[in-house]
Amino acid sequence: MADNPVETLLQLAAGHYLPRCLHAVANLGVADALDNTPQPVSALAQATGSDPAALDRALRILSANGVFEFRGGCVVHTPESLMLRSDHPQSMRSLVRMFGLPAFWASVGQLEYSIRSGQPCADKVLPGGIWGYLAAHPDDSRIFDEAMTSKAHGQIQGVITAYDFSIFSTIVDVGGGRGHLLQSVLSEAQQASGILFDQSHVIEQAAGMASDRLRLQPGDFFNDVLPAGDAYLLMEVIHDWDDTASKTILTSVRRAAHEHSKVLLIEAILPDDPGPNWPRTLDIAMLAIGGRQRTLPDYSQLFSQCGLAMTRAIDTGAGVSIVEASPIQADQPPNGAVARL
Numbered sequence: 404m405a406d407n408p409v410e411t412l413l414q415l416a417a418g419h420y421l422p423r424c425l426h427a428v429a430n431l432g433v434a435d436a437l438d439n440t441p442q443p444v445s446a447l448a449q450a451t452g453s454d455p456a457a458l459d460r461a462l463r464i465l466s467a468n469g470v471f472e473f474r475g476g477c478v479v480h481t482p483e484s485l486m487l488r489s490d491h492p493q494s495m496r497s498l499v500r501m502f503g504l505p506a507f508w509a510s511v512g513q514l515e516y517s518i519r520s521g522q523p524c525a526d527k528v529l530p531g532g533i534w535g536y537l538a539a540h541p542d543d544s545r546i547f548d549e550a551m552t553s554k555a556h557g558q559i560q561g562v563i564t565a566y567d568f569s570i571f572s573t574i575v576d577v578g579g580g581r582g583h584l585l586q587s588v589l590s591e592a593q594q595a596s597g598i599l600f601d602q603s604h605v606i607e608q609a610a611g612m613a614s615d616r617l618r619l620q621p622g623d624f625f626n627d628v629l630p631a632g633d634a635y636l637l638m639e640v641i642h643d644w645d646d647t648a649s650k651t652i653l654t655s656v657r658r659a660a661h662e663h664s665k666v667l668l669i670e671a672i673l674p675d676d677p678g679p680n681w682p683r684t685l686d687i688a689m690l691a692i693g694g695r696q697r698t699l700p701d702y703s704q705l706f707s708q709c710g711l712a713m714t715r716a717i718d719t720g721a722g723v724s725i726v727e728a729s730p731i732q733a734d735q736p737p738n739g740a741v742a743r744l
């Protein structure tokens with residue numbers, strides 16, 4: 404927030420130019436063109452096929468926000484710009500590019516429609532909604548799946564440290580993308596085997612993950628029977644959907660589960676804190692596609708309508724919580740006390 408209301412509103416009203424510069428610089432591969440040696444903008448412009456003066460202006464505003472730094476007339480990396488490199492172990496380049504995909508950006512332009520109607524504006528501009536669009540556009544789908552992998556990198560270590568997966572024999576990752584979470588979980592839970600369940604075009608991209616411990620199962624979680632398992636992982640899946648669709652998915656999980664199975668949602672929980680935070684921003688991205696971020700009481704209520712009871716929520720310290728639920732047994736009261744760890 405700026406010091407005065409006029410500046411605050413100016414920055415907010417025109418704030419979208421800043422992420423557009425970030426998207427462009429990620430698309431152009433500027434961070435890849437810069438190694439440990441400081442470079443003049445002209446060299447970066449030549450390496451990326453961009454206009455030197457215009458690139459200079461884009462890098463100036465990015466550096467004012469911590470992405471790249473100007474030092475002695477040259478550009479150097481900051482920790483943030485380093486993560487835009489394709490070869491960074493926790494590269495966020497694809498994630499940044501995903502938010503800037505022309506089709507996604509077109510839906511951001513229609514956000515007022517969502518705010519007026521409560522309906523997903525993405526459905527107005529993307530034929531078949533976001534998932535139908537991605538299924539029909541392999542290049543964008545590749546960026547999306549890479550983005551999910553890179554987004555999850557930062558979260559997975561927290562998840563596998565926070566939860567003991569070794570108690571399970573069969574772990575099903577529902578909507579698991581390219582299997583990045585399941586693979587890490589299986590490396591911790593050496594006795595377990597896993598089933599990666601996702602749409603067929605996503606599973607095709609995950610072919611290299613298959614092993615004698617990791618089975619790939621293409622399918623549609625709205626229409627197909629889910630595999631039997633002791634644990635069901637759903638990482639940032641339920642937040643994509645409204646309550647009605649979420650109940651369909653969770654009811655299907657409940658149907659496939661046995662009485663001692665655990666359902667583990669991995670989600671960024673909407674905090675009580677009124678200040679700016681990532682879950683609140685993500686909630687607007689979800690509004691655009693028809694989903695929502697939720698509070699813990701929201702999840703507890705959702706579970707209770709699907710034959711599940713929330714048992715605990717574990718903050719992984721990596722921006723996401725593991726929200727655990729168990730099937731409600733016939734003799735169990737519908738809403739037990741929930742431990743928050």
Ligand SMILES: C[S@@+](CC[C@H](N)C(=O)[O-])C[C@H]1O[C@@H](n2cnc3c(N)ncnc32)[C@H](O)[C@@H]1O
Nearest residue numbers: 551555578579580601602605622623624638639
């Ligand atoms: C936001 S991504 C999350 C991916 C992964 N769990 C992660 O956190 O990195 C949502 C996933 O749900 C999958 N998905 C969407 N609709 C689906 C459907 N009808 N059936 C199965 N998977 C679906 C997408 O393909 C995508 O991989």
